Amino acid sequence: MLRIAVAKGRTAKEVINLFSSCGIHFDDYETSRKLILKSRDKNIELILVKPIDTPVYVESGAADCGIAGYDILLENEANVHILMNLNISKCKMCVAAKKDLSLDNKKSLTVATKFPNIARKHFEKTGIDCKIIHLSGAIELAPLLHMSDAIVDIVQTGKTLFENGLEIKDIIINNISACFIANKVSLKTNYPEIDNLMIQLSNADKE
Amino acid sequence: MNFQQKKSQQIYIEIRNKLMHIYDIFGYEELRLPLFEKYEKYIEYKAVSEESLLKLIDRSGNILVIRPDATFHVLKTIQNMDEVFNRCCYMTNVFRFRENNFEKNDVLQSGIELFDSSSPYADAEVIAVAIESLKALGIENIHIDLGHSQFVHAFLKHIGIRSDADIAYFHKLLDNKNIVALNNSLYSADIEKKYIEKIYDLAMLFGSYDDVMNKAGNICSNAKMEQNLVEISNIFTALKSYGAEKYVHLDLGFSNPMNYYSGIIFKGYVNSHGETVLSGGRYDALAQTFANRLSACGFGQNIDVTIDIMLKKQLLEESNNKTIYIKGSDEQNKALVASALRGRNLKCIVDFNGCYEENVNNFITLNVDGENTEVKINNETKTYKTTDIIASKGAQLC
Missing domain, CATH: 3.30.930.10 (Bira Bifunctional Protein; Domain 2)
Incomplete structure (x- = not known):
């Protein structure tokens, strides 16, 4: 049996759809609030975790594999194998700010973000002196309340930004999507199962 | 873990x-x-x-x-x-x-x-x-x-x-x-x-x-x-x-x-x-x-x-050597019994303040009370003469 940690919420929904297109069904998902789901054939166990925690479960070996956004893997620099791009939950990592604010000539910025490491590295590269405010959600509020000049966050459709009067000023990473990751030991000790699953997933991906 | x-x-x-x-x-x-x-x-x-x-x-x-x-x-x-x-x-x-x-x-x-x-x-x-x-x-x-x-x-x-x-x-x-x-x-x-x-x-x-x-x-x-x-x-x-x-x-x-x-x-x-x-x-x-x-x-x-x-994988077994707890009010006989048992290389802990653990497996409890000693092994209690236990170095317990 393979134990796979998946970010609950939107990613979990897409992952379960992806799995069912490979013929792996999780019947409990719609009906129950269980955090551990078993596949119909009992070969796979999904653990629903907080997105930011996914790599921790995999790195520590509590889960054999995981499905996590590449943004989170970059932020955490997790010590796991990152084996496959699943092309689901696509988004990009952006710098955003109020529409009427130009960041072009700014030499210093206050930035609110869930991704302090990614933000720090980005502004180091662009040479902007930056103060980072680490928040854990609803980042869009920070510029509205004048807590920060800008935010660094993932953007999927841009709807939330638009409705809050913000717009994308710069793209840090394009094409982020959920990745299939594996614990370094599990990859070796459960290779046949993991390899098999990856083949199934990559075939589903092409269809 | x-x-x-x-x-x-x-x-x-x-x-x-x-x-x-x-x-x-x-x-x-x-x-x-x-x-x-x-x-x-x-x-x-x-x-x-x-x-x-x-x-x-x-x-x-x-x-x-x-x-x-x-x-x-x-x-x-x-x-x-x-x-x-x-x-x-x-x-x-x-x-x-x-x-x-x-x-x-x-x-x-x-x-x-x-x-x-x-x-x-x-x-x-x-x-x-x-x-x-x-x-x-x-x-x-x-x-x-x-x-x-x-x-x-x-x-x-x-x-x-x-x-x-x-x-x-x-x-x-x-x-x-x-x-x-x-x-x-x-x-x-x-x-x-x-x-x-x-x-x-x-x-x-x-x-x-x-x-x-x-x-x-x-x-x-x-x-x-x-x-x-x-x-x-x-x-x-x-x-x-x-x-x-x-x-x-x-x-x-x-x-x-x-x-x-x-x-x-x-x-x-x-x-x-x-x-x-x-x-x-x-x-x-x-x-x-x-x-x-x-x-x-x-x-x-x-x-x-x-x-x-x-x-x-449950590979950490407790050692087979039983621990013997010796309690009771008779301080002198407790010490004598303990010394005798240690002569047989048994592990003995003399209880001075009544804070031993009763419900532990692999433990033998001796309640030394003057002439008689109550021996409790796996919830069975037998009574022996304290002098006998000392003389035989605890043969009754083995």
Whole structure:
């Protein structure tokens, strides 16, 4: 049996759809609030975790594999194998700010973000002196309340930004999507199962 | 899993005895390693990243590093010894700062180092000791992955990746088998198309010996890589003499970003446990630089991970020696009974303040009350004369 940690919420929904297109069904998902789901054939166990925690479960070996956004893997620099791009939950990592604010000539910025490491590295590269405010959600509020000049966050459709009067000023990473990751030991000790699953997933991906 | 059991010290001692016995029958002698080393000496040694070093400042302002790994201290210790040690072993704590909260800063590690032998049989011996030491603890389903530290390096050089920064970057991606980032980087880097496929293959070049050796031929692009494969194949042949080959698989995608190892590298796992329990390899260059020795090969085993595995697989049995608790109001007779029982090498604890644990298995309780002594074994109570128990040194209890 393979134990796979998946970010609950939107990613979990897409992952379960992806799995069912490979013929792996999780019947409990719609009906129950269980955090551990078993596949119909009992070969796979999904653990629903907080997105930011996914790599921790995999790195520590509590889960054999995981499905996590590449943004989170970059932020955490997790010590796991990152084996496959699943092309689901696509988004990009952006710098955003109020529409009427130009960041072009700014030499210093206050930035609110869930991704302090990614933000720090980005502004180091662009040479902007930056103060980072680490928040854990609803980042869009920070510029509205004048807590920060800008935010660094993932953007999927841009709807939330638009409705809050913000717009994308710069793209840090394009094409982020959920990745299939594996614990370094599990990859070796459960290779046949993991390899098999990856083949199934990559075939589903092409269809 | 956190190891916070009451009898931890006893378990450590049992594990230590078993491991030291294995090291001993292979001829390894135990070294005591210093706790501190001057920082200036340590920075040239690249095994541990700068950020994870824990440091102290002494009264003259020197910066001291608190032992972050054992091998450096072994090298320093043997260099200052009059006798020539070729085989040494240790069991000691190593201290590193770790960012993630599931690893401890203080890890108990044991291991061996074999000097001045560069034969494939020497490498095989080190791997065999690693396997035997896991077996001695009752651990089964051992999986050793063997690779060569120079294989990836030679490949990267061959395909035209030259700058140190790029080499380090690709080493890291390969070490993490980060296929996603490889995808993004390979097409932007200036690499010939025919090599791109090969990099993916190299990242996933692991599995059984025969499988990997078959596939490796396609990836080999130069004489150096072929030489690496010959070394691996010689070691694998040597492993057969130790009966160790059945535990050994290959991973040629192992990489060595710090350039610490110069020959083979290996890691040990146990099925269904997600942490590496031991790792090692050949580090001739370091042995030459830091201890003036020709060559060296060794491994270190993480005892905390070992104990987690043993807990999970229920290999940590309580010792069969029963503990005898002696309680009661008659202080003098309690002491007399205890002395008599210890004459038979039984473990006795005299209770002075009534705070013994009643419901513990493997315990015998003696309630000494003047002439009579109540003996409670497995909830059965019998009464004997106290003088009889003293005279027979507790024959009634056996």
